[in-house]
Amino acid sequence: GAGVSQSPRYKVAKRGQDVALRCDPISGHVSLFWYQQALGQGPEFLTYFQNEAQLDKSGLPSDRFFAERPEGSVSTLKIQRTQQEDSAVYLCASSLGFSGSGDTQYFGPGTRLTVL
């Protein structure tokens, strides 16, 4: 079946612009995670949704970052007033059960954001 998809795959923004990154999780997956991967680093947790509820946003680096999953499926990560340090690959992952079920997370291909 279809895996996790993300769009756009590449995004170039001028500093100060707002961007929106989309994630389509695997159908029926309850849990959805966003991670940020800077160059040469491992992915770092940003936020977690269980269905439409955002249960953990402890990894969001600033109030310029906002995520939503209004109907419990597709999720959008929005970054306002982008800065150069926001340049990274943004990864979305989904898992079948709720967070505590220990189900494996399946990752999308990521969106590479470059802020000029």
Place this chain on the structure above:
Amino acid sequence: DQQVKQNSPSLSVQEGRISILNCDYTNSMFDYFLWYKKYPAEGPTFLISISSIKDKNEDGRFTVFLNKSAKHLSLHIVPSQPGDSAVYFCAAIFTSGTYKYIFGTGTRLKVLA
């Protein structure tokens, strides 16, 4: 403060030989560990996992060893194949609260034909 560390950024191995990728962690409260493989322009793909109550898990050519006293885990690939060339990330989880993954920085494995 890097809680999961992969101290070798890269590793080259001859085809058919064993590849050993290492990972160290600092927090003894981690109770589940995973290895992911990543090809360029793709997302990480799950490879193998191990619970902290075990010291070994095997799946085909892949074996993960866990040494809790040393806070160290390793991934063994035998025999290594050119298609194994990728970046390998280890990750750790607290099995309470959000099951967010804490990733290492990755090791780039190159298997030479």
